[in-house]
Amino acid sequence: MTRLFYILLLIWGNTLALKAQSTIDPLPIGKAAPVLEFKDMDGKQLSLEHLKGNVIVLNFWNIGCVGCEQERETLNKLSRSLSQQPIKFVSITMNKKEKMSTWLDKHPISYEFVSNVDFMGIAGPSFFNYKCMPTTVVIDRKGVVRYNQCGPIVGPKESKKFSTLLTKWQ
Numbered sequence: 001m002t003r004l005f006y007i008l009l010l011i012w013g014n015t016l017a018l019k020a021q022s023t024i025d026p027l028p029i030g031k032a033a034p035v036l037e038f039k040d041m042d043g044k045q046l047s048l049e050h051l052k053g054n055v056i057v058l059n060f061w062n063i064g065c066v067g068c069e070q071e072r073e074t075l076n077k078l079s080r081s082l083s084q085q086p087i088k089f090v091s092i093t094m095n096k097k098e099k100m101s102t103w104l105d106k107h108p109i110s111y112e113f114v115s116n117v118d119f120m121g122i123a124g125p126s127f128f129n130y131k132c133m134p135t136t137v138v139i140d141r142k143g144v145v146r147y148n149q150c151g152p153i154v155g156p157k158e159s160k161k162f163s164t165l166l167t168k169w170q
Contacts, residue, residue: 025148026127027058027128027139027145028145029145029146029147030144030145030146031144032143032144032145033048033056033139033143033144033145035047035049036048036127046090046114048090048139051088052143053141054086054087054088054141055085055086055088055138055139055140055141055170056088056139057075057079057087057088057090057136057137057138057166058090058136058139059071059075059089059090059091059092059134059135059136060092060093060128060130060133060134060135060136060137061091061093061133061134062094062095063093063095063099063100065133065134067133067151068133068134068152069107070152070154071134071152072107072109074152074154074155074158074159075089075091075111076109076110078159078163078166079110079111081163082167085167085170086141087166087167087170090112090113090114091109091111091113092117092119093114093116093117094116094117094118094119094120094122095115096115097116100113100115133150134150134151134152135148135150136149138165138166140169140170141169141170146165147165
């Protein structure tokens with residue numbers, strides 16, 4: 001019985017390793033970011049091209065994600081405090097416009113916003129394939145990915161640390 005358990009564990013581990021190897025992050029640190037385009041809540045095309053020359057902070061999140069909600073106010077404060085610098089924030093969520101309109105009335109976001117983006121590959125293959133929320137990606141002024149982390153940026157200490165990184169990459 002024990003031997004069968006170890007064999008099954010080995011097979012399961014190899015399956016997970018193969019799956020992890022086949023999932024390549026499209027925004028790896030140190031590499032140039034590809035051209036990314038989204039539609040905003042009004043159906044207008046949003047391209048990162050219009051943000052070129054700025055540090056770009058992409059924040060992938062979803063309603064119901066506790067860490068995402070904790071992080072929202074920190075990112076709002078950062079976007080406001082850095083608004084005079086060449087640093088632009090973009091909020092990216094899987095939620096649809098109808099759900100977001102009501103939610104945003106109670107929980108405003110003070111920077112650009114893109115909804116209805118399947119960044120987890122739920123409806124099929126996804127360019128991003130992020131399985132963790134929130135995920136924050138920073139692209140520097142030259143278009144190179146400098147930061148790609150899962151987990152919320154919460155509180156004054158983390159906010160200051162993140163702000164220092166953002167200003168360093170301008």
